[in-house]
Structures are given as structure tokens and as C-alpha cells.
Amino acid sequence: MAEPEKTLDKVDQLKGKVWKVGDDIDTDVIIAARYLNRSEGEYLAEHCLEDLLPNLTAKVKPGDILVAGKNFGCGSSREHAPVALKYAGFSCVIAHSFARIFYRNAINIGLPVIVAPEVAEAVPEGVILEVEPATGVIRDLTNGQTYRGEAFPPFMLEILSAGGAIPYVRKKVNRRDV
Amino acid sequence: MKRVQVTEGISARCGENILLERYLERGSDEQVGMTITEKILAAHAGLEEVSAGALLTAKLDLVLANDITGPLAIKEFAKIGVEKVFDQDKVVLIPDHFAPAKDIPSAQQCFEVKCFAQKQQLKHYYEVGRNGIEHCFLPEQGLVVPGDVVIGADSHTCTYGGLGAFSTGVGSTDLAVGMAQGELWFRVPETMKVVLNGKPKNPWVSGKDYILAVIGKIGVDGARYMAMEFTGEAISALSMDGRLTMANMAIEAGAKNGIIAPDEKTVEYVKGRAQRPWKLYQSDADAVYHAVVELDVTDLQPQVAYPHLPSNVKDVAVAAAAKLPIDQVVIGSCTNGRWEDLWTAAQILKNKKVHPDVRVIVIPGTQDIYLQAVREGLVEIFIQAGAVVSTPTCGPCLGGYMGILAKGERAVSTTNRNFIGRMGHPESEIYLTNPAVAAASAVLGRIAAPEEVV
Numbered sequence: 001m002a003e004p005e006k007t008l009d010k011v012d013q014l015k016g017k018v019w020k021v022g023d024d025i026d027t028d029v030i031i032a033a034r035y036l037n038r039s040e041g042e043y044l045a046e047h048c049l050e051d052l053l054p055n056l057t058a059k060v061k062p063g064d065i066l067v068a069g070k071n072f073g074c075g076s077s078r079e080h081a082p083v084a085l086k087y088a089g090f091s092c093v094i095a096h097s098f099a100r101i102f103y104r105n106a107i108n109i110g111l112p113v114i115v116a117p118e119v120a121e122a123v124p125e126g127v128i129l130e131v132e133p134a135t136g137v138i139r140d141l142t143n144g145q146t147y148r149g150e151a152f153p154p155f156m157l158e159i160l161s162a163g164g165a166i167p168y169v170r171k172k173v174n175r176r177d178v
Numbered sequence: 179m180k181r182v183q184v185t186e187g188i189s190a191r192c193g194e195n196i197l198l199e200r201y202l203e204r205g206s207d208e209q210v211g212m213t214i215t216e217k218i219l220a221a222h223a224g225l226e227e228v229s230a231g232a233l234l235t236a237k238l239d240l241v242l243a244n245d246i247t248g249p250l251a252i253k254e255f256a257k258i259g260v261e262k263v264f265d266q267d268k269v270v271l272i273p274d275h276f277a278p279a280k281d282i283p284s285a286q287q288c289f290e291v292k293c294f295a296q297k298q299q300l301k302h303y304y305e306v307g308r309n310g311i312e313h314c315f316l317p318e319q320g321l322v323v324p325g326d327v328v329i330g331a332d333s334h335t336c337t338y339g340g341l342g343a344f345s346t347g348v349g350s351t352d353l354a355v356g357m358a359q360g361e362l363w364f365r366v367p368e369t370m371k372v373v374l375n376g377k378p379k380n381p382w383v384s385g386k387d388y389i390l391a392v393i394g395k396i397g398v399d400g401a402r403y404m405a406m407e408f409t410g411e412a413i414s415a416l417s418m419d420g421r422l423t424m425a426n427m428a429i430e431a432g433a434k435n436g437i438i439a440p441d442e443k444t445v446e447y448v449k450g451r452a453q454r455p456w457k458l459y460q461s462d463a464d465a466v467y468h469a470v471v472e473l474d475v476t477d478l479q480p481q482v483a484y485p486h487l488p489s490n491v492k493d494v495a496v497a498a499a500a501k502l503p504i505d506q507v508v509i510g511s512c513t514n515g516r517w518e519d520l521w522t523a524a525q526i527l528k529n530k531k532v533h534p535d536v537r538v539i540v541i542p543g544t545q546d547i548y549l550q551a552v553r554e555g556l557v558e559i560f561i562q563a564g565a566v567v568s569t570p571t572c573g574p575c576l577g578g579y580m581g582i583l584a585k586g587e588r589a590v591s592t593t594n595r596n597f598i599g600r601m602g603h604p605e606s607e608i609y610l611t612n613p614a615v616a617a618a619s620a621v622l623g624r625i626a627a628p629e630e631v632v
Contacts, residue, residue: 024398024487026597033576033600037276037283039250051604071399074432075595076576077333079250079349100403100434101333105349153233165351166257169358174259 014091014112014131015141016063018123021052023069027081027102030073036080044080045087060089065129068095069120073102082106082113092131094138094149096120107156108165114138116149123147133160211462213369214437215405218344218459222327230368230468238268239326239454241356244312244572245273245284247331248291250350255357263298264360270302270321271295272312275572280579310544310570313337313512317422318544320451324440324458329356334512334594336433339425340418341448342440342458347429367434368468369405369461370396374412376476382628383478384522385420386514386592386612388412389427390481394491396471402432404468407461412475413438418447419518426513427594430488482625483610486598494615497625503535506589507620508601509613510541510568511575514592517547519613524556526617526631527563533623538565539574539581565620577601583608590619 035047049056066085072095073081082105085093092112106113112133119138123129128141136149152160162168212220212227220228222236241263243251248271255263263269271291279285295303302321309315313334316322324342328335333347346364348356356362372392388408393400406428413421421438428436438444440458448456482497484490509515509523520542532538540560542548548570551557560567574581575593583589583602589609591601596608609625618626 026595028576028595028597028600033246033578036246036576036578037281037287039253039287051599071402071432074398075333075429075597077331077335077347077349078247079331079351082349097399097402099399099432101347101349101429104352108349108351165355166254169258169355172359 014063014065014133015128016065016091017061018065018067018125018127018129019053019056019060020125021049021066021068023096024071024074025052025068026075027073027078028075030081031078031084036078039080039083041083041087044084045089048084048088057088062089063091064089065131066090066093067120067123068093070096072098073106074099077101077105079105079109082109082111086111092133094119094129094131107159110164114149116147118147119149210466211464213405213407213461213465213467214342214439214459215344215369215407215435216366216465218325218327219364219366221325228366229466230366232366233363234366235361235363236327237361238329238356240268240270240322240328241353242270242272242312242316242328242330242332242335243291243350243353244271244275244332245277245288245291246275247350247353248294249287251331251353251357252290252294254351254354258354258358260358263300263357266299267301268360269298269300269357270316271300272304272309272315273306274309274311274570275576276578277571278306278569280573306569308545310547311512311515311572313422313426314515314543314547314570317341318451318546320448320453323448323452323454323456324444325456329353329362333429334426336428336435337422337426337512339428339435339437340422342438342444344435344437346435367403367405369407369465370401370433370469370471371467372406372408373470373472374408374410374475375472376412376474377415378412378475378478380479382480382612382614383475384612384614385416385423387478387481388416388473388475389424389430390483390488390491390610391473391475391478392471393427393431393489394481394483395473396431398430398487398489399432401428404433406431406433406436408436408438414441417518418443419516422516423513427488430594480612480615480627482615483596485596485607485609488594488596488610494611494625494627497609498627498630501624502588503624504590504619505536505587506581506583507536507538507616508541508574508581508589508591508593509538509616510543511572511593512543513594514613515541515543515547515570517550519592520547520551520556523613523617524559526614526628527565527620528559530563530621530631532564532620535623536620538563538620539568540565541568541573541580542570544570563620574601590616590625592616
């Protein structure tokens with residue numbers, strides 16, 4: 001039987017505790033190159049953001065949300081960075097803005113990344129946020145405040161609806177075979 | 179035909195608005211000028227005209243990965259469900275980051291890349307001893323040519339813009355898709371025109387200083403998602419090595435690609451190397467620019483980027499006055515590991531000794547550069563001065579090996595990033611400079627201006 005198709009509106013609401021980082025968080029800090037001699041998600045997650053927030057991985061609970069400032073994920077193209085964040089348990093990253101290679105990599109591996117400058121500025125660490133990936137609506141469950149994140153462009157929605165870049169391409173390849 | 183000049187004072191305006199204004203002014207049937215980046219992407223998407231913001235699928239001339247990003251890409255490639263790569267002649271695999279392998283897991287990664295290349299019968303797999311740092315090696319060997327669209331699973335793939343190609347860094351999944359399909363979707367970037375005027379009075383000012391000065395001016399996200407098009411008399415006068423250095427660091431301003439219009443120097447460089455026909459693109463006079471940044475380089479001094487961002491630049495005189503002692507100097511990398519870089523460093527280190535408290539690591543970018551450095555006496559100059567000369571590798575630039583920094587150590591490096599922990603311990607420091615400043619600093623044991631030594 002074929003894999004069940006995952007569509008964006010079927011992605012569960014994301015809910016978790018907020019962890020905050022600042023501007024220009026680079027991919028070297030997300031996962032240092034000294035760990036790039038391996039690529040397993042679980043291994044990378046153990047060292048995620050460790051030079052900035054030691055022992056983070058032990059404290060993050062599945063579903064937690066990373067909220068960052070400007071230019072999150074700048075620097076190296078290592079896909080290990082979004083992989084480390086995903087396996088560390090983060091359900092999504094919300095930022096004022098993202099560096100472009102990181103943004104694309106995150107979408108490709110199925111880590112939702114949401115541009116929401118208001119959230120980056122207003123939301124403090126420790127609150128519980130709920131995110132609707134399909135609409136970009138973000139709720140602060142501690143005070144009821146609602147924010148709106150940037151909606152995904154239609155082209156990217158298509159990739160996300162397929163469940164990421166690889167399933168998207170598989171669909172295209174299969175279509176061509178027929 | 180009415181020409182609308184839109185080269186200055188538009189930084190706050192959006193490219194699409196300008197496009198709209200022009201349509202209104204001329205009537206919609208008239209073509210609007212395009213930038214080099216737009217032209218190359220349009221040509222590879224089978225379109226006559228594109229503008230910034232458009233989404234398209236472009237044919238790829240070359241797809242590149244290394245020993246760090248390759249294994250992940252190979253894993254994703256296997257999931258796609260195709261047996262063979264789209265073209266055995268257009269996939270380049272180079273073990274350069276942790277190669278020759280620094281440890282068992284790295285050896286495993288290099289081996290995976292090699293096995294994949296063998297299985298796929300790739301024409302362009304280059305083993306240690308016949309390769310170099312990927313972004314030095316590909317232009318040198320004529321594997322990439324002007325007018326190409328190239329993706330590489332390495333952020334510094336933007337280097338080839340120095341030849342007038344569109345090239346950009348991607349992750350391993352995009353690379354896998356590229357290997358399978360030979361095409362990839364792109365959003366056509368807005369272009370920032372960077373105009374460098376004047377002729378520097380200081381003879382030690384190089385392409386590295388130009389790009390550091392620009393990043394210092396616009397910030398590490400100043401060109402985020404954009405194409406940076408470098409132009410002006412200082413660019414025309416710049417060597418090919420210097421141009422490749424500038425395009426290489428476009429990513430450090432957040433850009434998607436850096437690009438320089440090809441000219442006689444480009445053709446001269448490409449002739450005799452190119453393994454394929456090339457195509458020269460120029461921006462139209464009425465091309466749409468999202469922003470224009472101008473810099474007069476006449477009085478520019480060599481730049482030093484302080485920890486922990488490439489935008490944190492100061493003039494070398496300011497850095498020298500601080501008299502900060504240093505522990506290590508690295509001369510090399512995809513940014514500054516080319517012939518001109520080594521030659522410049524050698525001019526300063528000739529008949530000099532490295533400061534007793536400093537270790538200097540010189541890394542030629544490719545085997546050809548290494549051999550030339552041996553033949554022309556550069557390696558002897560470095561060794562006599564008290565430096566070590568390594569085989570080509572990315573090694574220390576990303577804290578891999580061959581020069582890891584201890585807690586509290588301070589390095590001067592001709593590489594591209596000085597992020598926290600980039601070269602080793604999170605409490606080490608990296609100061610980015612050009613090769614002349616790095617060599618002078620090696621002699622004095624602190625950040626130094628070249629004229630203090632020669």
C-alpha cells in the first residue's frame with residue numbers, strides 16, 4: 001500500500017513552550033562542524049545549540065518552539081542544522097527573518113519555519129504558543145494574544161502538502177513513469 | 179525607445195513597483211531590461227523574460243557536493259526512487275572538508291561519497307591528490323563556465339559568480355533533487371547593485387577588503403535572498419582571483435548569489451580551461467535593481483572583521499593599535515587559497531620569521547596551486563619563515579582539523595566566517611583579513627598592517 005499522503009491542513013497544530021534566541025544565529029552555532037562527521041538526527045540533536053545554550057537538548061520537550069530574531073540560520077548550508085533542531089524536539093521555528101538556505105532546507109526536511117516579526121519581539125521565553133501551520137495564526141495560550149505569521153507562498157505549499165521535497169519529487173517521478 | 183535610468187536612490191523601493199511604473203510609462207508590450215542573474219535564470223527556464231519574485235524551474239549545468247553534505251544528499255537521493263543521476267557528467271563530488279580523512283567517521287563519509295561516484299560512474303569525482311578545495315578547484319579546472327546555473331551543497335557555491343555564472347548554495351535535499359532531476363525550482367532574486375568606484379591608494383587592498391567593507395556597510399543580512407551584482411571601475415581592475423573572493427563571500431551578506439559581469443579578463447581566464455562552451459551575459463542598462471550600494475575604494479584600508487560576525491569590520495590601523503596578541507594564522511580556504519593569495523603572503527614572509535608565539539598554517543587551494551607554489555619557491559619561503567604548508571583542505575576554516583583553536587586562543591584568518599566556535603572552542607576568537615594582513619600579523623605576533631613589516 002502506498003504511503004498515506006500528508007497534506008498541510010492535516011498537519012497537527014503545533015503547541016509547545018517557547019525557547020528564545022537572538023539575531024544572526026548561524027548554523028555553526030546550531031550544530032558545530034566538529035559533529036558533522038556524522039549525520040544521524042539523534043546524534044546531531046544531542047549537540048544542538050550547545051555552544052549557546054548548554055544542555056538544551058535535555059531540557060527541550062517534544063513540541064517546544066524556538067523563537068528567534070533576525071536572519072536565523074545564516075552561514076553554512078549544512079542541512080544538519082534543521083535536522084538537529086527537528087530531532088531535538090522543536091515542532092517549529094518562528095523568527096523575525098530567516099537566512100535563505102536554512103529556510104529552504106527546513107521546508108525540505110519538514111520542519112515548519114514561520115516568519116512572524118511580532119512574535120519574535122513580543123513573546124517572552126517560557127510561554128506556551130499554539131501555531132496553525134496552514135493559516136499562520138499563532139496564539140499565546142498564557143494570555144490569549146493572537147499573532148499572524150507570514151503565509152507560505154503557493155509554490156511552497158505544494159511542496160509542504162506533499163510532505164517535503166523528497167515525497168514531492170517522488171510524486172513527480174511516478175507521474176512521469178505512468 | 180525611452181530609457182528610464184534607475185540606478186540610484188531606489189534602495190527603499192521595491193523592484194516590482196519600478197517594473198509597474200515602467201510598464202505604465204512605456205506600454206506593456208515593450209520589454210523591460212534584465213539583470214545578468216535574471217537573464218541566466220530565464221535562459222535555463224526556457225523563458226524570454228523574468229523579473230524578481232518569479233518562481234521558475236531551471237535546468238542545472240552542474241550539481242556539486244562534498245564529503246560533509248554528500249552523504250546526506252546520497253541518503254535522500256536513494257529515497258526518490260530513481261536509479262541513476264540525471265547526467266553522469268554533471269554531478270561533481272569532491273572530498274575536501276575533512277579530507278584526507280581526520281577520523282573514522284569522516285573516513286566513512288568520504289568512502290560513501292566515493293562508492294556513490296563509482297556506482298553512478300560519475301565523470302567528476304576527484305580523489306585527494308587530484309583535487310582541491312571545491313570552489314578553488316571547479317573554476318581552475320574549467321568545470322564551471324560563464325553563463326552556467328550551478329547548485330552546490332555548500333554555501334560558498336556562490337563563488338562562481340566571479341566568472342559570470344549563477345551559482346548558489348543549497349542543502350542536501352535540494353542537492354538530491356538536483357542530482358535526480360537536473361533541474362530545481364528557484365525564486366528569481368531581487369538584485370542589489372554594488373558599485374565600487376576609485377582605485378585604492380593602498381597597494382595591499384584586495385578583493386577581500388572590498389567585500390568585507392561592503393558587508394560591514396550593509397550587515398550580515400543586508401542582501402538576504404538577493405543577488406549581489408558587483409560592478410564599477412574597481413571591479414573591472416580586479417583580478418579573477420579577487421573577483422572569485424568577492425563572489426565567494428556574498429553569502430556572508432545573506433545573498434543568494436554574487437555575480438560579476440564577464441569581461442576580457444574573464445574570457446582570458448576561461449580560455450584553455452573551459453570543458454564546455456560558455457555564454458557571456460551582461461545586465462541591460464535599464465535593468466531593475468532593488469537597491470544600489472556605492473563605495474569609493476580610493477582611501478579604503480585593509481579590513482579586519484572582529485569576532486563574531488563578518489560585518490564587524492575595522493580598518494587594519496585600528497586593529498593594529500589594539501596590539502592584541504595572536505596564536506594562529508591561517509592562509510588559505512575557498513575565499514583566499516588561490517595563487518594570488520599565496521603569492522601576496524609570500525612577498526611579506528620572504529626573509530622574515532614567524533613570531534615565536536604564533537603558528538602559521540598555509541593551505542594552497544588546489545594541487546595545481548600547490549605545485550606552482552613549490553616550483554616558484556613559495557613553499558620554501560613559507561617553510562623558511564616557520565610556517566607549515568598543508569595539502570588542500572577546508573580543515574581549519576570550519577573547525578574540522580589542521581588548526582583547531584583552544585579556549586582563549588586568538589586567530590587571524592583569511593577564511594570567511596568568524597562565528598562563535600567556528601574554528602574550535604566557543605571561547606576562541608577569529609579575525610578575518612586578507613592574506614597580506616594575515617602574513618604581516620604572523621611576523622609581528624599581533625594584528626598588523628603589511629607596511630609595518632615590508
